[in-house]
Amino acid sequence: MKFIDQYRDADAVRQCADAIRRIATRPWHIMEVCGGQTHAIVRFGLDELLPDLITLIHGPGCPVCVTPIEMIDKAIAIARRRDVIFCSYGDMLRVPGSQRDLLTVKSAGGDVRIVYSPLDAVALARQHPEKQVVFFAIGFETTAPANVMAVVQAERLGLQNFSALVSHVLVPPAIRAVLAAPENVVQGFLAAGHVCAVMGTREYEPIVAEFRTPIVVTGFEPLDILQGVYLCVRQLEAGRAVLENQYARVVRPEGNPAAIRQVQQVLHTVSRKWRGIGEIPASGWALRPAYAQFDADLRFQVQHVQADEPAECLAGEVLQGRRKPYDCPAFGARCTPDTPLGAPMVSAEGACAAYYRYRRRRAV
Amino acid sequence: MTHSPDPPEHLSLSCPVAFSEHDTVQLAHGGGGRMMRALIEELLLPAFRDRSRPGGLPLPHDSAVVEMAGARIAFTTDSFVVNPLFFPGGDIGKLAVYGTVNDLAMAGAQPVCLSCALILEEGLPLDVLRRVVESMQQAALAASVRIVTGDTKVVDRGKGDGIFVNTAGMGLVPPGIEVHPSRVRVGDQILLSGDIGRHGITIMSQREGLQFAGAPDSDCAPLADLVSQLTRLGADLHCLRDLTRGGLAAALIEIADHVQVGMEVVESAIPVVAPVRGACELLGLDPLYVANEGRLVAFVPAAAAELGLAILRAHPAAPQPAVIGEVVAAHPGEVELRTVLGSGRLLDLPSGEQMPRIC
Known part of the structure; x- marks a missing residue:
């Protein structure tokens, strides 16, 4: 398949791994930020191909994983209402809130539906004027343009029965939080290619300069990831710290200006809690007051919902690269994909689920 | 399922996930994954067990x-x-x-x-x-x-x-034929009758209104005639399993786990047609776990693999037959996939049905 197979070519991948082996002389800790990259690393066994000197740390870039637990509780409170059709991306349904997950709400009679695009939720709102249709708008900068488009369309169509429960998060503040932590071990980053396809690369330059840490904007196929690692190691070995773009076939420095304009028209930056990590200032997007009529938080009056995460779950440590999933005492025992303690065990992109699925033997 | 949905407070954090062990039926209980297996093994089989006969639970089989x-x-x-x-x-x-x-x-x-x-x-x-x-x-x-x-x-x-x-x-069952998971042996070759994932992708594309260029037809087909040809292998036909919910991965993992043998499977040997692959890439699904309705795997000793493959090749119900791996003594109960890059990866039973990923 064009655009996929050439980035999964076994010889090319091996050559790239060999090149990394040739230039690496010291141990380096590199964080891949995005859950999609983590998934590819474990699915293709890329960490096995790397020299022992290189440790990949799986970052907080799985949107399902970092959505705060009270946001799940809000979603559940809304989805249980009889007048609501609640629409979500599929892997959100299994994420545990403080009491239950959205799948349980569905089995108890709630109208919870998987959609593939936020525009499907808008279409449902048109088809069901007697119902309130709510879309769970989560994700990083990548999903924001489409989510925003749903709100803009609902406005254009004059839909009174569409709203969005918005819990967007942003990558640059998360990278800053990881780097600023006193116990940080991360020495270089592979930034999330698709986030940068929307936002461009410029917002990473100040981070590179301030923390003197290389950041390589990286794609998602095996060869992309190994090239990203190569570029990062090359900088680290040379004592350099610059912003590089491995994913230039998709990412332009200015990103997608039309998408950015649209997002900024509808969303504004807010402080956001990250599951397992805590509150990070200016790390999220929420609906602007001008779009309050589409804000499910206000429409269903769930602003007061609060919840605590299970204390046993070490998701925060895992998401910040301080522990591998199998270092958690609950991993594979009390915490499995069937009985997840925390979100990283739920999503296929979550570091714990990825390790459980593909690496369980190493853990035991 | 003995957990209550709200654990009493004195259990506190030692039992923080009880609510996930559902006490009502979930869709995932029918999804062909771990939850379905737990339902069968923990609730159904014990209930229907023949108490007049000694011994443990019988090995699950299609018939x-x-x-x-x-x-x-x-x-x-x-x-x-x-x-x-x-x-x-x-x-x-x-x-x-x-x-x-x-x-x-x-x-x-x-x-x-x-x-x-x-x-x-x-x-x-x-x-x-x-x-x-x-x-x-x-x-x-x-x-x-x-x-x-x-x-x-x-x-x-x-x-x-x-x-x-x-x-x-x-x-x-014809005389001399004994097809059963318990007959799987170390060294058996694993034959797959054709490309995987068609039925699941067909149903998903219809149900969700997803339009794929050149969307595949379901592989839905009868396999009895194909099997009657395979019975020419006689006692060498050790085990058969049709691939349904949970896909190729679930079929292999179940047998590996029940019989306590290891399996090694080569990803590049497993045929997946381009439209199925494309849809899986788009939706973030793994074709190994996508449902089929007209494919089987056969376990035969190495000496019989060539003949088995030839029988499959000659039959219209086996469009792209291949030897995809073998049964090994190492890591009993586990199926290891050799990825297209040559690295190893362990296959695990999905919890329920696969869910499309967000990005």
Whole structure:
């Protein structure tokens, strides 16, 4: 398949791994930020191909994983209402809130539906004027343009029965939080290619300069990831710290200006809690007051919902690269994909689920 | 499932996940993954266990084989609740016939007769029912099996999904044929009859209204004739399993786990047609876990692998047969995949059905 197979070519991948082996002389800790990259690393066994000197740390870039637990509780409170059709991306349904997950709400009679695009939720709102249709708008900068488009369309169509429960998060503040932590071990980053396809690369330059840490904007196929690692190691070995773009076939420095304009028209930056990590200032997007009529938080009056995460779950440590999933005492025992303690065990992109699925033997 | 949904406070954090062990039926209990297996092994098998017979629970198989009047009779049943009722390459009627025919065939049996029980929802157009039963009759002809008995029930509107179909079937196991997971041996080669993932992607593309260029037809097909050809291998035909919910991965993992053997499977040897691959890439699904309705894996000793492959190659129900791996002594109970890059990866049973990923 064009655009996929050439980035999964076994010889090319091996050559790239060999090149990394040739230039690496010291141990380096590199964080891949995005859950999609983590998934590819474990699915293709890329960490096995790397020299022992290189440790990949799986970052907080799985949107399902970092959505705060009270946001799940809000979603559940809304989805249980009889007048609501609640629409979500599929892997959100299994994420545990403080009491239950959205799948349980569905089995108890709630109208919870998987959609593939936020525009499907808008279409449902048109088809069901007697119902309130709510879309769970989560994700990083990548999903924001489409989510925003749903709100803009609902406005254009004059839909009174569409709203969005918005819990967007942003990558640059998360990278800053990881780097600023006193116990940080991360020495270089592979930034999330698709986030940068929307936002461009410029917002990473100040981070590179301030923390003197290389950041390589990286794609998602095996060869992309190994090239990203190569570029990062090359900088680290040379004592350099610059912003590089491995994913230039998709990412332009200015990103997608039309998408950015649209997002900024509808969303504004807010402080956001990250599951397992805590509150990070200016790390999220929420609906602007001008779009309050589409804000499910206000429409269903769930602003007061609060919840605590299970204390046993070490998701925060895992998401910040301080522990591998199998270092958690609950991993594979009390915490499995069937009985997840925390979100990283739920999503296929979550570091714990990825390790459980593909690496369980190493853990035991 | 003994956990209560709200653990008493004194249990506190030692039991923080009790709510995830559901005390009501979830869709994932039917998804072909771990939750379905737990339901069968922890609730159903113990309930139906024959207490007059000593020993542990029997190894699960697609059909039971019972001796009656000197003959070995394979016996099985299956229910069909697919939505939509009609899809490219098949319909619920065809599935209901082939599904049970295939379960009989996986015990090495030649199907003889089927029952057909229909649960119809009030308001279902008779024309739809007519199309379904005509399709069943055609499928029965194609699979050389007769539908000899049946039952009909009608439920209130809103209490069914148009039509639910149950079929039970009986077949004869030829002398000298013993096809069962317990016969899987270290060194057995794993033969796959064709490309995987078609049925699941077809249904998903219809149900969710996703349009893929060159979307595939379901692989829905009877496997009994193919199996009767494979019985030429005689005692070398160790085990058969048709790939249904949970896909190739679930079929292999189940056998590896039940028999406590290891398996090594080569990803690049597993055929996946381009439209299925494309859809899986788009939706973030792994074709190894996507449902099939007309594919099987066969376990045969290495010496019989060439002949087995030749038999598959000569049969129209096996479009792209391949040896995809072998049974090994190492890591009993686990299936290791050699990825396209040559690295290793452990296959794990999915929890329930695969969910499309967000990005």
